[in-house]
Amino acid sequence: KQEVTQIPAALSVPEGENLVLNCSFTDSAIYNLQWFRQDPGKGLTSLLLIQSSQREQTSGRLNASLDKSSGRSTLYIAASQPGDSATYLCAVRNGSGNTGKLIFGQGTTLQVKP
Amino acid sequence: DAGITQSPRHKVTETGTPVTLRCHQTENHRYMYWYRQDPGHGLRLIHYSYGVKDTDKGEVSDGYSVSRSKTEDFLLTLESATSSQTSVYFCAIRDRGEEQFFGPGTRLTVL
Numbered sequence: 347k348q349e350v351t352q353i354p355a356a357l358s359v360p361e362g363e364n365l366v367l368n369c370s371f372t373d374s375a376i377y378n379l380q381w382f383r384q385d386p387g388k389g390l391t392s393l394l395l396i397q398s399s400q401r402e403q404t405s406g407r408l409n410a411s412l413d414k415s416s417g418r419s420t421l422y423i424a425a426s427q428p429g430d431s432a433t434y435l436c437a438v439r440n441g442s443g444n445t446g447k448l449i450f451g452q453g454t455t456l457q458v459k460p
Numbered sequence: 461d462a463g464i465t466q467s468p469r470h471k472v473t474e475t476g477t478p479v480t481l482r483c484h485q486t487e488n489h490r491y492m493y494w495y496r497q498d499p500g501h502g503l504r505l506i507h508y509s510y511g512v513k514d515t516d517k518g519e520v521s522d523g524y525s526v527s528r529s530k531t532e533d534f535l536l537t538l539e540s541a542t543s544s545q546t547s548v549y550f551c552a553i554r555d556r557g558e559e560q561f562f563g564p565g566t567r568l569t570v571l
Contacts, residue, residue: 378558389550390503390562397558435503439558444510446491446554447518450503 348373352436352451359426360459367421367454369436374414380448381410381421382435390435394421398441426458463487464563466551472569479538481566483551485531491554492534494518494526496547497565503550509534541570 349372359365369379378397382390394403394410396419402411409422423430433455437448463486473479483492494506495518505518507526515526523545525537538545551563 380560382562389564390552392559392561395557395559437503437560445505445508445516445518446493446558446560447505447508448495448503448552448560452500452502 348376348438348440348449350436350438350449350451352434352454354454355452356455356457358457358459361426361428363426363458364422364424365426365456367423367434367436367456369419369421369451371417371419371438371449373440374417375441376414377439377441379410379412379419380437380439381408381419382437384433384435384453386433393434423456426456428458428460430458431456464551464553464561466549466563466566468566469564470567472571473541474571475542476540479541479568479570481536481549481551481568483534483536483563485534485553487553487555488531489553489555490531492528493552493554493560494524494534494536495550495552495562496520497550498547506536506549538568541568543570546570 380395381393396412407424412419433453435453436451465484467482493508495503497503504520509515509528527535549566
C-alpha cells in the first residue's frame with residue numbers, strides 16, 4: 347500500500363531564505379507526483395506536476411525534483427516571502443489502474459517571518 | 461481554478477438527515493473526484509467518476525453515494541449523515557495533462 351510522508355510537519359524560516367520541503371513515498375511505481383499549496387480554510391492550489399519520466403519541474407521560484415528509485419521528491423522554494431506561508435502537500439498517483447486517485451502526505455506547514 | 465465550484469460552501473445538519481453536495485465544472489473534464497480532509501488523516505478519496513453515469517468507489521466510500529447525470533455536475537450524497545462525516549469535502553477534476561485541480565471545498569458539520 348502506497349504511503350506518503352512529509353517531513354518536517356512544520357517549518358519556520360526568516361524571509362529571504364531558500365528552503366527545501368521533503369516528500370517520500372513507499373512504492374516507487376508511481377505515475378506522477380503533484381505538489382499543492384493550501385492556505386488556511388481554503389482549497390488546494392496546484393503548484394507543480396512531475397510525470398514519472400521527469401526529474402524536475404520549475405515554476406517561478408519553485409523547483410520540484412523527483413527521484414523515483416529512492417522514493418523521494420523535494421520542493422525547493424527560493425528567496426522565501428511571507429506570502430509563501432501556507433501548508434504544502436505532496437500527492438502521488440500510482441502507476442497501476444486509471445483511477446487517477448491521489449495519495450496525499452500530511453503536509454508541511456510553512457511560516458515565513460518578515 | 462479550472463472552473464470548479466462547490467455548493468453549499470458551509471452546511472450544518474443533524475444526524476440522520478440526508479445531505480447532498482454539488483460539484484460543478486465548466487471545462488468538460490471527464491474525470492471528477494470527491495475527497496474528504498480530516499486532521500490526522502489528510503485527504504482521502506471517497507468516490508470518483510470517469511464519465512456520465514460512470515462512477516466507482518474510493519477508499520472511504522461507506523455511507524456515501526454519488527451521481528453524475530451530466531458532464532458538468534458530480535453530486536455527493538450522505539444518505540443519513542453521521543457525526544463521523546463532519547469534514548471538509550473537496551471536489552477535483554483531472555485535466556488532459558493529468559494534473560488535478562481542486563474546488564474551494566464544503567465545510568460540513570453534522571450535529
